Amino acid sequence: MIRHDNRSPGDLRTIEIQSGIAPHAQGSVLVAFGNTRVICAAMIEESVPRWMKDQNVTGGWLTAEYSMLPYSTISRKTRDSTKGRPDGRGTEIQRLVGRSLRAVVDLEKLGSRTLWVDCDVLQADGGTRTAAITGASVAVELACRSLVQQGKLAALPIKNRVAAVSVGIVQGEVLVDLDYHEDKDAEVDMNIVMTDKMDFVEVQGSGEESVFSAVQLEAMVAAAKGGIAKLLEIQNAALETP
Ligand code: UDP
Numbered sequence: 001m002i003r004h005d006n007r008s009p010g011d012l013r014t015i016e017i018q019s020g021i022a023p024h025a026q027g028s029v030l031v032a033f034g035n036t037r038v039i040c041a042a043m044i045e046e047s048v049p050r051w052m053k054d055q056n057v058t059g060g061w062l063t064a065e066y067s068m069l070p071y072s073t074i075s076r077k078t079r080d081s082t083k084g085r086p087d088g089r090g091t092e093i094q095r096l097v098g099r100s101l102r103a104v105v106d107l108e109k110l111g112s113r114t115l116w117v118d119c120d121v122l123q124a125d126g127g128t129r130t131a132a133i134t135g136a137s138v139a140v141e142l143a144c145r146s147l148v149q150q151g152k153l154a155a156l157p158i159k160n161r162v163a164a165v166s167v168g169i170v171q172g173e174v175l176v177d178l179d180y181h182e183d184k185d186a187e188v189d190m191n192i193v194m195t196d197k198m199d200f201v202e203v204q205g206s207g208e209e210s211v212f213s214a215v216q217l218e219a220m221v222a223a224a225k226g227g228i229a230k231l232l233e234i235q236n237a238a239l240e241t242p
Helices: 050-054 088-102 128-149 214-240
Strands: 015-019 027-033 036-045 061-068 114-123 162-170 173-176 188-195 200-207
Touching: 015 128, 015 214, 027 128, 036 128, 061 088, 061 128, 088 114, 088 128, 088 162, 088 188, 088 200, 114 128, 128 162, 128 188, 128 214, 162 214, 173 214, 188 214, 200 214
Parallel strands: 061 114
Antiparallel strands: 015 027, 027 036, 036 114, 162 173, 162 188, 188 200
């Protein structure tokens, strides 16, 4: 099957990771998965949440926030602050981003600090959460490098890198990195988060309008692994660029 943008089923969109786009953050990137573009910034605060002190929990903390800018969607999305309540979808996504990063950051080695990870969608065209996780992994590593450069840490408090991709079934075919056009027609929609050791961090999958078989599940996981491997190469290149 040739996709509407001429991709083969296993192809990612054009992926770009541009670092240093928000200089006040110790780590920042603008990540593009095709027309989906997300700003990911990591800032370090030299303290930990109150509950950690109260409960004598050692080490640091990492927390993530996700939002879509009002002009990131085709019809303007009202800001949560104007609406007066947080968006359920955004809350779910920021928890996923936080869990994904906490799986790979060594919070004990981070010391008594909080890593704030902010993901703001500049342009939404499907896969904003997978782009956010993939970009945030780079932003967090850049922020941690600054701690090492300043002599605050002897080594990077990072166990692994993490990347994520969407995979779905459209007209019976497994497609990787769906854009919005494909996502809205998908029979099954999954988001797969993996480390650079190719271990799973999280698998979110649901039959939106239909069910899926174990064979289809295996095919989706295999296709996602191919996409994750390419994303890891692109992260690596972004982190090697001075
Ligand atoms: N979307 C939108 N407005 C919203 C939520 C979603 O325009 O309030 C679009 C957007 O293009 C997004 C896509 O729907 O990327 C798919 O959303 P989903 O909730 O599946 O999350 P994502 O694929 O972005 O991680």
